[in-house]
Amino acid sequence: MPSDRFNFTKASIEALPLPAAGERTTYHDQHTAGLQLRVTASGKKTFSLYKRAKGGKPERITLGSFTDGVTVEQARTKALKLKSAMSEGVSPTMALRAARAELTFGEAFDMYIRDHAVPHGLKSINNMRGDFERYLGALPKVPKKKHGKERGKSPGSVNWQDRKLSTINQSEVKDLRASLARECGSAAANHALKLVRVVFNKMGEWGEFQGKNPALDVGLLKIASKDRFLQKQELPPLFEALAKTTNTNIRDFILLSIMTGARRSNVLSMRWADINLERAEWRIPDTKNGDPVIIQLSREAVETLRTRASSVPSAEWVFPGSGKTGHMVSPKKGVNTILKSAKIEKLTIHDLRRTLGSWQAITGASLPIIGKSLGHKSIAATQIYARLSADPVRESVQRATGAIFEAATAKGKQINEQ
Structure with a gap:
């Protein structure tokens, strides 16, 4: 014994x-x-x-x-x-x-969203809720869609929904970071870690938690910067596939993503009221950075928008949809179909955004010009960006777009002429 x-x-x-x-x-x-x-x-x-x-x-x-x-x-x-x-x-x-x-982690997260994220108008509320459900909490019980997959927790995740805050320790947070990195990648691990950190920080600030933040001394994982963008040899088959497709929504989404360098969410929620074709400008009022951004439009982008204006039956949305948002929300399947037709591998929708900036660099644009074109927000470069006028930005965008269309062997003209 x-x-x-x-x-x-x-x-x-x-x-x-x-x-x-x-x-x-x-x-x-x-x-x-x-x-x-x-x-x-x-x-x-x-x-x-x-x-x-x-x-x-x-x-x-x-x-x-x-x-x-x-x-x-x-x-x-x-x-x-x-x-x-x-x-x-x-x-x-x-x-x-x-x-x-004492609060449970689930209660603390709900309090953080209700009393901080919502009043402060944080743009990432939906993303935080998704990260919480996938990596940290319990999945809500919602009816399965008719043709959809059953939702499940991500591999390597935990369910701390009902755990008291004081029972979550640093060792468990480190284990979570390691398991998510192994099963889902470093980005997923970092998303979960940052969410744990901000929830505990806010609970401590509000007097709802007296202990040490268990994520405070757990560092984020290093993520290699991505440099994938459309290469010169990939442009002709891509533009050929765009010229052949009958899905004009996906075709124009890809074209405008490339030509504006804007984020997917911004392109999908593009409004006609925010576009001035005479000045060749698109004002994005609601960005990830929290500040409005003026996108300088190339001639090809203006022509694509003029074509859509005459053919899309919507007075509000450039890419109207049937869902509750009113605009198209999920282009991934259509984009992948085009890329498969063009035999382009390992390219994401975000790589379309990265393409403009990369081609601007190839055609000689400075980093401040590129940052201004893409609406980047950098503490070190903010003052430089603010002093830039629209002319060199538009000139750089036009030069890069022209190079892209030239590399596509005139397929761009065929697309806009259809």
Whole structure:
């Protein structure tokens, strides 16, 4: 029979023998004084704290069941908090009540969205909710779409929806970062880590959490910068595929993504009211950076928009859709069809945006000009960008677009003439 006093671990607890029928065995943790584990003949293993409150009698306080999923680390954390409270004269009953009143991670996330993200108009609320559900919390129970896939948690993720904030420790955050990086990539791991960090930071700032942020000293993973864009030899087959397609929405989405260098969400939500074809300008009022951006339009982009204006039955959206947004929202399938037809591999929709800036660099544009063209926001370069006039920006965009169309062996003319 093992000693009744040992260092609690998951493996050692699982290996404990069961007592005889009608009996119960109590074990003591060598790591945390007062932490006990009581094992019954039925296999129930329950953590408890045996501690004397200041000026009172010793009491045993149940902390949770190992059998039902309470970990050794969680039991130790709760025991330490209760011991601290009891040493200051707080009764075990009051200490337990305070522990039960503590926010869960799911409640803290909801509070962060409701009381911070929404009032401050953060643009990434939907992305944060998606990251929380995929990597950190519970998936909402929503009816499965008729032809859609069943939603599931991402590999390597956790479900901390009902975990008390104080039970989440740095070691678990590091493990989450490692598992997500391994299963889903470094970007997913960083998204989850940043979300944990901001939620805990805000709860600490608001007095809802008194401990140390478990993600504070866990660094983000380095992500290699991507340099994929449309190469010269890829342009002719792409423009040939665009000329042949009957899907004018996807065709024009690809063309305008290339020619404006704008983000996918901005191109999809492009409004006619924000476009001035006479001045060859497109004003994006709502960007990721939070500031409006003026995009200088090349002649080819203006021609594409004029063609759409005469053929698209929408007074509001350049790319109207049937969903609740009113505009097209999911071009990935159509874009992939075009790329497959052109036999172009490993190119993403974001690489279309990167193409303009890359060709601007190829045709001699300076980095400030490129940044201004793409609406980049950089602390070091903001003042330089602000001093740039529209003329050199438009000239650079025109030069790069002209090079793209020239490399496409005049296929661009065929597209706009259709």
